[in-house]
Amino acid sequence: MTVNTQPATERPDPRAFGLPVVEQADIPAELRTLVGRVHALIDTVANTTETDPAVLAEAAAAVEEVTDRLAAAPRRQIGTMVRRDLPDGDSEYGTITNIVAGDTNPAAPPLSLVPAAGGGVHGEVTLDTVYQGPPGLVHGGWIAALLDQAVGTASSLATSPGLTARLEVNYRRPTPLFNPLEITAEVERTERRKVYVNGRIRVNGEVTAEATAIMVRVEVPE
Numbered sequence: 001m002t003v004n005t006q007p008a009t010e011r012p013d014p015r016a017f018g019l020p021v022v023e024q025a026d027i028p029a030e031l032r033t034l035v036g037r038v039h040a041l042i043d044t045v046a047n048t049t050e051t052d053p054a055v056l057a058e059a060a061a062a063v064e065e066v067t068d069r070l071a072a073a074p075r076r077q078i079g080t081m082v083r084r085d086l087p088d089g090d091s092e093y094g095t096i097t098n099i100v101a102g103d104t105n106p107a108a109p110p111l112s113l114v115p116a117a118g119g120g121v122h123g124e125v126t127l128d129t130v131y132q133g134p135p136g137l138v139h140g141g142w143i144a145a146l147l148d149q150a151v152g153t154a155s156s157l158a159t160s161p162g163l164t165a166r167l168e169v170n171y172r173r174p175t176p177l178f179n180p181l182e183i184t185a186e187v188e189r190t191e192r193r194k195v196y197v198n199g200r201i202r203v204n205g206e207v208t209a210e211a212t213a214i215m216v217r218v219e220v221p222e
């Protein structure tokens with residue numbers, strides 16, 4: 001089964017679930033720049049060795065000021081989705097603040113997953129110390145999160161969107177920070193609403209973690 005089994009036009013529109021949809025192309029470039037700067041801020045704060053109370057207090061006040069300025073605008077509705085065009089001309093929906101792949105989430109890596117030539121999805125991401133667990137290594141929970149996103153996206157594109165009912169992760173080798181992680185996933189088979197999916201993370205061609213998952217497809221409201 002390939003990811004193009006079901007054309008985008010046959011996938012449920014999130015608006016059928018009462019969720020607003022933003023076009024990816026309509027996300028302002030300046031917001032993307034801001035998201036990147038805030039991610040850099042998270043990484044910098046996590047790693048700063050600055051101890052001067054005046055410098056730290058000034059930084060906190062500056063962050064509070066810009067937070068208050070942005071908070072003057074209404075917040076997005078929870079569950080806001082983004083529609084993304086895929087390289088093959090297809091399209092997909094994702095939650096705009098998704099912690100793994102959300103366009104507007106500064107805490108997200110973010111992971112961009114696209115259809116793979118041989119079926120399934122693939123993506124590449126390099127993680128900084130924001131995602132550190134053991135020294136120099138990616139946190140195991142984040143490895144599971146990356147794989148969850150990959151199996152969920154593979155299932156959604158090949159069939160229709162669902163929730164993860166079961167996710168089993170095998171941690172084969174340590175997954176390093178600051179190295180490109182190649183992430184792939186593909187549907188193995190479907191049974192009624194259940195979609196059996198496999199995924200893995202490779203570093204320099206070697207599998208560091210792999211997952212098997214069951215996604216249960218959500219039912220579209222009439």
Ligand SMILES: CCCCCCCCCCCCCCCC(=O)SCCNC(=O)CCNC(=O)[C@H](O)C(C)(C)COP(=O)(O)OP(=O)(O)OC[C@H]1O[C@@H](n2cnc3c(N)ncnc32)[C@H](O)[C@@H]1OP(=O)(O)O
Nearest residue numbers: 012013014093148149152153156161163164165166192216
């Ligand atoms: C369109 C708008 C949205 C678009 C969106 C697009 C997003 C596109 C990108 C997605 C990428 C996201 C990737 C992250 C994905 C998460 O992180 S999802 C969040 C984590 N998961 C959850 O919170 C799920 C919590 N669990 C539940 O809500 C419910 O247990 C479930 C999974 C929906 C199933 O409940 P249910 O709908 O009542 O289904 P139920 O009738 O009990 O079972 C259906 C079938 O599944 C089987 N099953 C149920 N649970 C299990 C289980 N744990 N183990 C094995 N089998 C099970 C049943 O045995 C049954 O099998 P059959 O009888 O057909 O053989």
